[in-house]
Amino acid sequence: MPPLSLKKRADVARLILEGRSYDEVFKLSDVSKGSVVNIAKELREGRFKGLEDVANYFDELRELAVKLRKAGLTVKDATKGLEVYFKLQSLGVGLDGLERLIKLARGLESGDYKIEEIVPAAVELLKLEEKLGKKLFDALREAEEETSKLERIKEERTKAEAEFSKIKDELSSKQEALKKLIDTDERLRKLGLDKVSALSEFLDGCVKLGFNAEEAKRIARLGMEKDSLEREVKKLKSERIGLQSDINRLKNELSKITRVKRILFTGGITLPCKFCNSHSVYIKIESIEESMRTGMPLACMCMTCGRWPSYSVWEIAWYLTQFILPAIRKI
Structure with missing residues (x-):
C-alpha cells in the first residue's frame, strides 16, 4: 500500500484531535484502522511533523473536543467564552458568581431590579465591605468555611461523646468483672489454694471416670461429710483427753480428801518413815496436840521397819x- 499523502495524514490528525473515535476517523477519511492508530500514536509521542507540541496535551485536547462537540460548540465559541471569563475575573467575579450576575442582568432587563434600588444597596454594600475590611464575597466565603468547620466540630463532638459513652460502659463492665475477680480471689484465699487445687484435681478425676456433674457433686458432698466426721471424731478425742485429765485430777483430790476423812475418823495421821520411807508411822491427834503445846519432838514406831523415827513440831x-x-481449798 502506497504511503499516505501529507494532506491525508493532516486530515486524519485533525479528525483525531476533534475527539472522533478511531472508527469514525476510519469511515470519514477512508484510511485503514492501522494507519489511524499509527497517526494517533505519532501525535501522542510527538513524532508527527508540525504538531510535535501536541504530545503534551494530546488526551486533554481530545477530551475538550469531545465536550465541545457534545455541547454543540465550536473552538471559536470556546474562545469567546474564555474572553468573557477573563473579563469577569478582572471584575472580581468568578464562576461561582456567574449565576448571580446572569440573574441580575435578567432582572435589570425585565424590570424586576430597579437602578434606584440597586445603587443604595451597592453603597451599603461598600460601607459593609469597608467595615469588614474585605470584600463581601470573601467574607461570605469565610463565613461558609467557618460554618463548615463548626459542623465538623459538632460531628467530631458527637462522635467523641459516643466514644466516651462506649468507653464508660466498657469501664463499668470491666470494673464489675474486676470486682467479681477480687471476690473470687478472697473466697479462694479463705478456702485455701491447696484445697482449691485438690478440688480441681478431684473434679478432673470424676470427669475422667465418667461421672456427670450431679454425681461429682454427690461424691464431693460425701467427701465433705467424711471430712466433717473426721474433724468431729478428732474433736471428741480431744474432749475425751481433757475429761480424762479432769478425772485424774478429781481422783487425786478425792485421795487427799479421803486422807483427811481418815484423819477425822481414825483420830490420827500416817507419816512417812525417815528410815524406810513407807507411810507406816501412825501418830494420834492427841500426841500431836501435846507436842505442839510443849514444843517437844514426837517419836513413834514404824509399823514396817520397827524403828522409831523422831519428828519435830x-x-x-x-x-x-x-x-x-488441799481439801480446804476445794471446799
Whole structure:
C-alpha cells in the first residue's frame, strides 16, 4: 500500500484531535484502522511533523473536543467564552458568581431590579465591605468555611461523646468483672489454694471416670461429710483427753480428801518413815496436840521397819498442811 499523502495524514490528525473515535476517523477519511492508530500514536509521542507540541496535551485536547462537540460548540465559541471569563475575573467575579450576575442582568432587563434600588444597596454594600475590611464575597466565603468547620466540630463532638459513652460502659463492665475477680480471689484465699487445687484435681478425676456433674457433686458432698466426721471424731478425742485429765485430777483430790476423812475418823495421821520411807508411822491427834503445846519432838514406831523415827513440831505441822489445805481449798 502506497504511503499516505501529507494532506491525508493532516486530515486524519485533525479528525483525531476533534475527539472522533478511531472508527469514525476510519469511515470519514477512508484510511485503514492501522494507519489511524499509527497517526494517533505519532501525535501522542510527538513524532508527527508540525504538531510535535501536541504530545503534551494530546488526551486533554481530545477530551475538550469531545465536550465541545457534545455541547454543540465550536473552538471559536470556546474562545469567546474564555474572553468573557477573563473579563469577569478582572471584575472580581468568578464562576461561582456567574449565576448571580446572569440573574441580575435578567432582572435589570425585565424590570424586576430597579437602578434606584440597586445603587443604595451597592453603597451599603461598600460601607459593609469597608467595615469588614474585605470584600463581601470573601467574607461570605469565610463565613461558609467557618460554618463548615463548626459542623465538623459538632460531628467530631458527637462522635467523641459516643466514644466516651462506649468507653464508660466498657469501664463499668470491666470494673464489675474486676470486682467479681477480687471476690473470687478472697473466697479462694479463705478456702485455701491447696484445697482449691485438690478440688480441681478431684473434679478432673470424676470427669475422667465418667461421672456427670450431679454425681461429682454427690461424691464431693460425701467427701465433705467424711471430712466433717473426721474433724468431729478428732474433736471428741480431744474432749475425751481433757475429761480424762479432769478425772485424774478429781481422783487425786478425792485421795487427799479421803486422807483427811481418815484423819477425822481414825483420830490420827500416817507419816512417812525417815528410815524406810513407807507411810507406816501412825501418830494420834492427841500426841500431836501435846507436842505442839510443849514444843517437844514426837517419836513413834514404824509399823514396817520397827524403828522409831523422831519428828519435830514443824515437820508435823508441815505434814498436816499437806493433808488438810488441799481439801480446804476445794471446799
